[in-house]
Amino acid sequence: MAPPSDAVPLAPVTRPAADPPSVARPDPAQLQPNVGALMHDVARLMRRRFERRARQTGLAITRQQARALLATARNEGVSQAAIATLLDIEPIALVRLLDRLHEEGLVERRLHPTDRRVRTLWLTPLGWRVVDRVLAINREIRDEASAGLSPAAREAMMRALDHMRGNLLLVEEGESAAAE
Numbered sequence: 001m002a003p004p005s006d007a008v009p010l011a012p013v014t015r016p017a018a019d020p021p022s023v024a025r026p027d028p029a030q031l032q033p034n035v036g037a038l039m040h041d042v043a044r045l046m047r048r049r050f051e052r053r054a055r056q057t058g059l060a061i062t063r064q065q066a067r068a069l070l071a072t073a074r075n076e077g078v079s080q081a082a083i084a085t086l087l088d089i090e091p092i093a094l095v096r097l098l099d100r101l102h103e104e105g106l107v108e109r110r111l112h113p114t115d116r117r118v119r120t121l122w123l124t125p126l127g128w129r130v131v132d133r134v135l136a137i138n139r140e141i142r143d144e145a146s147a148g149l150s151p152a153a154r155e156a157m158m159r160a161l162d163h164m165r166g167n168l169l170l171v172e173e174g175e176s177a178a179a180e
Contacts, residue, residue: 035164039161047063049144050063050066050137051063054066054137057133059133059134061134065100065101068087068094068101069130070135072121073128078121079112079118079119079120080121098121106127106130107122108121108123108124
């Protein structure tokens, strides 16, 4: 006699012979990757490449930490909340990133001159050296990604992406204003 089995018997899988005629299928061209999917794939591959290059060069920094450093470099002296908004991350997530960057001696938090509740962010000299290394890695990755594109094509791509970003920001602002 066979020992009892705890396995639940599976019901046989039945598949319809064909889709009902009432289900419309999109044109195959619509199923191909679109601009959003391609931008997402390129961004994902560039992020992965950054992580790999940082490790290869001995730069002990994550992509998120690098983003926070660059945002601080571009906006030195602004509040932590402003940087969180720029990076589109929750303030508590930024605090954890900043704690690490502060421990590494890359950023400095200073009290706001008129509001003691607010901390402003500043890069240290070491932080600026790391920013230089991050920018060098970013430049290498951009060159790899756009190999074979003429300078004019690169410029046109940047203008088009900037234009698309502007369009989407306008729509987002309009929706936010309408919701208020």
